[in-house]
Amino acid sequence: MDIVANELSKVYKIPKRKAGIMNGLKSMVHREYEEIVALNKVSFEIGKGELVGYIGPNGAGKSTSIKILSGILTPDSGECKVLDKIPYKDRINYVKNIGVVFGQRTQLWWDLPVIDSFELLKDIYKIRFGDYVKMKKELIKWLNLESFINTPVRQLSLGQKMRCELAASLLHSPSILFLDEPTIGLDAISKLAVREFIKKLNKERGVTVILTTHDMDDIETLCDRVIVIGKGEILSDGSLKSLRNRVSNERRLILDFEQGKNTFSIEGATLVREEKNRLIIDFNPDIITPANLITALSTKYKIKDILIENPPIEEVIAQLYEELKI
Numbered sequence: 593m594d595i596v597a598n599e600l601s602k603v604y605k606i607p608k609r610k611a612g613i614m615n616g617l618k619s620m621v622h623r624e625y626e627e628i629v630a631l632n633k634v635s636f637e638i639g640k641g642e643l644v645g646y647i648g649p650n651g652a653g654k655s656t657s658i659k660i661l662s663g664i665l666t667p668d669s670g671e672c673k674v675l676d677k678i679p680y681k682d683r684i685n686y687v688k689n690i691g692v693v694f695g696q697r698t699q700l701w702w703d704l705p706v707i708d709s710f711e712l713l714k715d716i717y718k719i720r721f722g723d724y725v726k727m728k729k730e731l732i733k734w735l736n737l738e739s740f741i742n743t744p745v746r747q748l749s750l751g752q753k754m755r756c757e758l759a760a761s762l763l764h765s766p767s768i769l770f771l772d773e774p775t776i777g778l779d780a781i782s783k784l785a786v787r788e789f790i791k792k793l794n795k796e797r798g799v800t801v802i803l804t805t806h807d808m809d810d811i812e813t814l815c816d817r818v819i820v821i822g823k824g825e826i827l828s829d830g831s832l833k834s835l836r837n838r839v840s841n842e843r844r845l846i847l848d849f850e851q852g853k854n855t856f857s858i859e860g861a862t863l864v865r866e867e868k869n870r871l872i873i874d875f876n877p878d879i880i881t882p883a884n885l886i887t888a889l890s891t892k893y894k895i896k897d898i899l900i901e902n903p904p905i906e907e908v909i910a911q912l913y914e915e916l917k918i
């Protein structure tokens with residue numbers, strides 16, 4: 593196993609602040625703290641070469657988990673091992689084996705040209721010159737950085753910056769990559785480029801990836817396995833398919849018709865919405881098979897086209913959050 597998290601718990605203590613000058617003075621003498629449970633006995637294992645989505649609503653504990661796994665934070669109890677090392681102990685040696693990208697923060701030097709940041713990282717990670725030159729060349733090509741490699745970081749667009757962040761996190765050829773919201777704020781084209789790169793890195797180089805995101809398209813295109821966390825606890829861990837089935841095994845039929853009635857009553861099928869000459873229907877294949885549903889619909893509508901798909905993952909996740917009240 594590349595990553596083993598065993599009953600990780602983390603509580604943040606923040607000073608309570610009360611309104612008013614007197615209360616402010618009192619709290620300087622006698623501090624009261626509020627405890628926020630960020631992680632409560634979180635356990636999971638991730639094997640070599642897996643690409644795992646780590647999702648949950650705001651405040652669920654995703655970033656705290658990534659910070660512990662990457663050695664930035666120490667858990668209050670529990671243990672984790674990444675590549676047989678305990679991340680928060682001997683952090684200097686540990687970080688040589690991992691790459692980390694926080695979508696909302698940068699590891700690049702803001703005022704320096706991108707290439708200068710790369711050179712600095714080469715020294716920080718003590719990368720052998722030959723390895724550095726080879727990897728830098730590959731990453732520049734893969735991520736298409738050539739045209740802005742000499743531009744100061746602060747002048748880059750968000751998408752360009754994220755591509756540089758990815759390159760920076762991989763210069764030392766880590767075998768594990770932690771990505772905390774790598775597509776946040778990016779436009780559609782940049783998102784596609786970033787996703788494509790992550791996929792390639794995982795498939796062709798076998799890099800193990802943990803990805804936190806609120807973008808369900810990231811999950812749908814990249815992850816076979818999804819871990820769901822809510823209020824600091826693991827709520828579900830399995831394939832994307834089993835996550836869908838856990839919530840519902842309904843499938844979606846999109847029917848374009850030339851003409852037909854506006855009535856709809858078929859057991860096992862519900863009309864989600866109606867657009868101009870299009871019906872969007874969810875159905876339970878255990879109650880009505882797709883063939884029977886299409887036959888039933890064809891008695892009422894002159895069918896032009898039919899498409900059967902899974903309900904969007906956003907809806908599945910929203911349903912799961914609702915079911916689990918998180």
Ligand SMILES: Nc1ncnc2c1ncn2[C@@H]1O[C@H](COP(=O)(O)OP(=O)(O)OP(=O)(O)O)[C@@H](O)[C@H]1O
Pocket residue numbers: 604605606628629630648649650651652653654655656657
């Ligand atoms: N440094 C901190 N001090 C105090 N509380 C914190 C700190 N960092 C996180 N928390 C709290 O811990 C809980 C978990 O936060 P965390 O950032 O891990 O969640 P998240 O799942 O990454 O959320 P988001 O999707 O909003 O980024 C939240 O209630 C958050 O407010």
